[in-house]
Amino acid sequence: MLATVDSCVLAGLEARRVEVQADSANGEPKFFLVGLAATSVKEARERVRSAIKNSGLAFPGKRLTVNLAPAEMRKTGTALDLAMAVAIALAETGGRVPERSAFLGELALDGAVRHVDGVLVAARCLKKLGYERLFVPAADAEEAALVAGLEVIPCGNVAEVVAHLRRGEQIAPQPFTDAAPESSTDVLEHDLAEIHGQEEARRAIEVAAAGGHHLLLSGPPGSGKTMLARCLPGILPPLELAEAFDVAQVRSLLGDLPPGRPIDWTRPFRAPHHGISMAGLIGGGSGYASPGEISRANHGVLFLDELAEFQANVLQALRQPLETGRVTITRSGGSVTYPALFTLVAATNPCPCGWLGDSVRTCRCTPAVVDAYQRRLSGPLLDRIDLQVGVRRVPLSQLASEPRGEASVVVRERVLAARARQLARQGCLNAQLRPSRLRNLAALEPGSRLTLERWSERKGLTARGFHRAWRVARTAADLEGSELIADRHVLEALGYRLHDVAA
Amino acid sequence: MTSPPDLGSLNARGRWPPPDGPRVAIVGSRRPSPYGEAVAEQLAADLARAGVIVVSGLALGCDAAAHRGALVGGGVTIAVMGTGVDIVYPAAHFRLAEEILAAGGALISQFPDGTSPRRHNFPARNVTMAALSDAVVVVEAVQGSGALITAEAALHLHKEVMAVPGSIFSPLSVGTHALIRDGAGLVQNARDVLAVLGVGREVLDDPLKAPKRLGFELPGERDGILIHLSDVLTVSAAELARKLHLPISEVLGRLTSLELDGAVRRHGAGYVRALRRAKERA
Numbered sequence: 001m002l003a004t005v006d007s008c009v010l011a012g013l014e015a016r017r018v019e020v021q022a023d024s025a026n027g028e029p030k031f032f033l034v035g036l037a038a039t040s041v042k043e044a045r046e047r048v049r050s051a052i053k054n055s056g057l058a059f060p061g062k063r064l065t066v067n068l069a070p071a072e073m074r075k076t077g078t079a080l081d082l083a084m085a086v087a088i089a090l091a092e093t094g095g096r097v098p099e100r101s102a103f104l105g106e107l108a109l110d111g112a113v114r115h116v117d118g119v120l121v122a123a124r125c126l127k128k129l130g131y132e133r134l135f136v137p138a139a140d141a142e143e144a145a146l147v148a149g150l151e152v153i154p155c156g157n158v159a160e161v162v163a164h165l166r167r168g169e170q171i172a173p174q175p176f177t178d179a180a181p182e183s184s185t186d187v188l189e190h191d192l193a194e195i196h197g198q199e200e201a202r203r204a205i206e207v208a209a210a211g212g213h214h215l216l217l218s219g220p221p222g223s224g225k226t227m228l229a230r231c232l233p234g235i236l237p238p239l240e241l242a243e244a245f246d247v248a249q250v251r252s253l254l255g256d257l258p259p260g261r262p263i264d265w266t267r268p269f270r271a272p273h274h275g276i277s278m279a280g281l282i283g284g285g286s287g288y289a290s291p292g293e294i295s296r297a298n299h300g301v302l303f304l305d306e307l308a309e310f311q312a313n314v315l316q317a318l319r320q321p322l323e324t325g326r327v328t329i330t331r332s333g334g335s336v337t338y339p340a341l342f343t344l345v346a347a348t349n350p351c352p353c354g355w356l357g358d359s360v361r362t363c364r365c366t367p368a369v370v371d372a373y374q375r376r377l378s379g380p381l382l383d384r385i386d387l388q389v390g391v392r393r394v395p396l397s398q399l400a401s402e403p404r405g406e407a408s409v410v411v412r413e414r415v416l417a418a419r420a421r422q423l424a425r426q427g428c429l430n431a432q433l434r435p436s437r438l439r440n441l442a443a444l445e446p447g448s449r450l451t452l453e454r455w456s457e458r459k460g461l462t463a464r465g466f467h468r469a470w471r472v473a474r475t476a477a478d479l480e481g482s483e484l485i486a487d488r489h490v491l492e493a494l495g496y497r498l499h500d501v502a503a
Numbered sequence: 504m505t506s507p508p509d510l511g512s513l514n515a516r517g518r519w520p521p522p523d524g525p526r527v528a529i530v531g532s533r534r535p536s537p538y539g540e541a542v543a544e545q546l547a548a549d550l551a552r553a554g555v556i557v558v559s560g561l562a563l564g565c566d567a568a569a570h571r572g573a574l575v576g577g578g579v580t581i582a583v584m585g586t587g588v589d590i591v592y593p594a595a596h597f598r599l600a601e602e603i604l605a606a607g608g609a610l611i612s613q614f615p616d617g618t619s620p621r622r623h624n625f626p627a628r629n630v631t632m633a634a635l636s637d638a639v640v641v642v643e644a645v646q647g648s649g650a651l652i653t654a655e656a657a658l659h660l661h662k663e664v665m666a667v668p669g670s671i672f673s674p675l676s677v678g679t680h681a682l683i684r685d686g687a688g689l690v691q692n693a694r695d696v697l698a699v700l701g702v703g704r705e706v707l708d709d710p711l712k713a714p715k716r717l718g719f720e721l722p723g724e725r726d727g728i729l730i731h732l733s734d735v736l737t738v739s740a741a742e743l744a745r746k747l748h749l750p751i752s753e754v755l756g757r758l759t760s761l762e763l764d765g766a767v768r769r770h771g772a773g774y775v776r777a778l779r780r781a782k783e784r785a
Binding site: 197198199200201202203218219350356357362367368389390391392403451454455458476487488489491492494495496498 | 593
């Protein structure tokens with residue numbers, strides 16, 4: 001007898017439909033699995049056989065063929081286990097799967113249905129493909145139920161599922177997971193109020209948050225670069241529903257959604273170590289590439305501490321995502337595109353020993369070494385970082401006497417207002433404005449245009465540097481609630497650059 | 504102490520031997536403070552205006568500032584190199600070397616063509632600088648600096664040794680202050696050097712005599728912020744904002760505006776007052 005059950009495999013943030021067909025026929029008892037299955041899928045034969053037996057169901061003592069269609073598509077992962085088991089069970093005894101239903105789940109040898117990664121992504125895609133009912137591991141049911149209009153059946157074990165299909169034994173569908181935004185009144189882990197002094201860097205962080213600009217902090221060890229960077233998420237608005245969904249999808253793919261709280265409203269903050277590989281940062285792996293840190297930082301902050309210590313090719317690979325807000329990676333399985341719209345915050349020492357320009361300790365690096373160090377950062381990457389600020393070390397004895405600044409909640413009010421202005425005017429943040437739109441949306445007062453032109457003439461700004469200052473000036477004006485960019489906004493924007501490091 | 508090479512056997516590019524006139528070596532740290540860099544440039548410019556040929560080593564920092572100053576002053580300048588004359592080191596000074604040649608100066612070296620930069624060649628070059636000059640002015644030098652080798656060689660060769668004082672808080676003043684303590688002439692302006700050389704008397708009556716040129720020229724007051732800046736130590740925008748109770752965004756803007764006018768300069772993460780209006784780019 002023949003039974004057909006639907007499932008899917010994931011290719012990045014897309015799901016590909018897979019039809020699992022099981023046929024039991026007379027002949028020598030054997031189990032064939034065909035349809036371009038990768039090793040992880042071939043192993044399913046053993047899992048499925050044991051799971052069915054140990055669930056008290058009969059495994060067909062016949063010639064059994066399971067086909068994964070379309071057969072020309074390579075299938076990986078363990079999410080097809082449940083669909084295979086159901087198909088085999090139904091092929092033995094007869095029975096039909098309800099229309100427009102799909103099955104996802106890995107099997108344990110005792111028949112339990114185990115967690116698989118990417119259920120949220122699969123659920124969203126299957127809904128789009130016209131499916132109405134999805135059988136998922138009980139552990140992932142809440143995640144799948146985030147997708148509105150999809151009936152989610154939580155599956156504990158194979159016996160339960162088969163009993164439900166054959167005899168109509170009820171399994172209560174998972175109620176829709178209502179992702180209502182929680183008002184975030186939590187105490188911030190990193191509050192700007194705790195930072196003494198550093199007015200320039202604080203202001204730069206505010207501007208970065210308001211306009212979505214990338215930020216580079218340069219300063220000696222212990223000057224508080226990391227602490228400043230960690231304050232950034234606290235002055236950003238919480239995620240919008242669509243954004244939170246995007247974040248959850250990437251986390252789902254990586255199996256990183258916290259149980260019981262599939263939607264997180266706080267903006268991601270990712271701080272990978274500088275030893276990270278290309279695949280780790282950008283995304284990669286065999287078959288279909290899995291998302292890297294830049295995609296995990298989507299709609300949030302990517303913090304790269306010790307920027308100059310990162311491998312040069314890894315840093316170069318950041319250029320495309322910084323420009324486009326997404327990354328396309330091609331591996332043997334095919335190309336996948338992941339979102340990577342993040343605010344980059346980078347921190348660096350001014351030289352290898354770290355003390356160049358410090359008021360107390362002397363730098364021990366030779367000029368050639370400093371030059372080589374700074375050159376690692378120069379060029380195309382720095383050209384894409386709108387705000388560049390030097391951070392000075394405050395000696396410990398003076399730290400307490402330095403004034404504290406405003407608390408994050410106060411700064412956040414201004415940031416929110418500035419972001420609202422930008423979204424109302426142009427539908428995106430200033431950092432994403434292309435030069436052509438900049439001309440239309442960011443009118444310069446005649447005086448401020450002159451300042452910008454004088455500066456680029458004297459200091460030799462590149463076209464990119466010119467637009468960079470223009471965008472930052474737009475944000476400075478937005479923070480002030482001003483539609484026109486005045487001279488002071490341009491001058492402030494021109495101040496955010498490092499003489500030594502930047503082009 | 505290495506003895507100086509036979510001056511007739513030097514390799515040269517450009518005009519060599521140089522025109523007649525007093526020759527003064529201006530040497531100093533490769534990583535000077537903003538003050539030292541400004542002093543070297545200003546001093547060289549004023550000396551060049553008085554007809555002095557400025558000798559230096561084409562290195563980073565004070566050396567380059569001295570060559571630049573001499574060019575600004577419309578004078579002839581000689582770069583004594585620690586490499587072959589066909590190799591400009593550091594490479595970043597390629598344009599400076601071209602400008603020196605274009606202005607009628609020379610690049611000279613005791614090393615054969617093709618000699619690449621070697622650590623042990625530079626002390627010998629420093630001695631040559633002393634041998635070529637009538638006086639040596641040290642601008643800023645930490646203890647053990649190569650500039651002090653030039654000064655010592657000058658002493659041995661019975662040339663005048665002079666030094667510019669600096670801040671007592673700066674390690675860059677240790678070498679120069681030690682020289683002054685040991686009897687080197689004190690340099691506060693170009694006149695001090697010219698007096699020791701016994702030249703430029705007629706020139707002294709002209710451009711250098713104007714009262715404002717007695718010391719170094721300060722830019723005209725443009726913005727009240729300027730008086731809160733130092734020409735030796737860097738001050739950060741944050742410190743200024745705190746001191747003046749102004750929003751940081753405004754301070755940043757005003758500093759940038761002053762920078763645009765050439766009245767202040769960036770140095771590391773802070774700002775210093777520029778001693779002279781920066782030469783406008785062509």
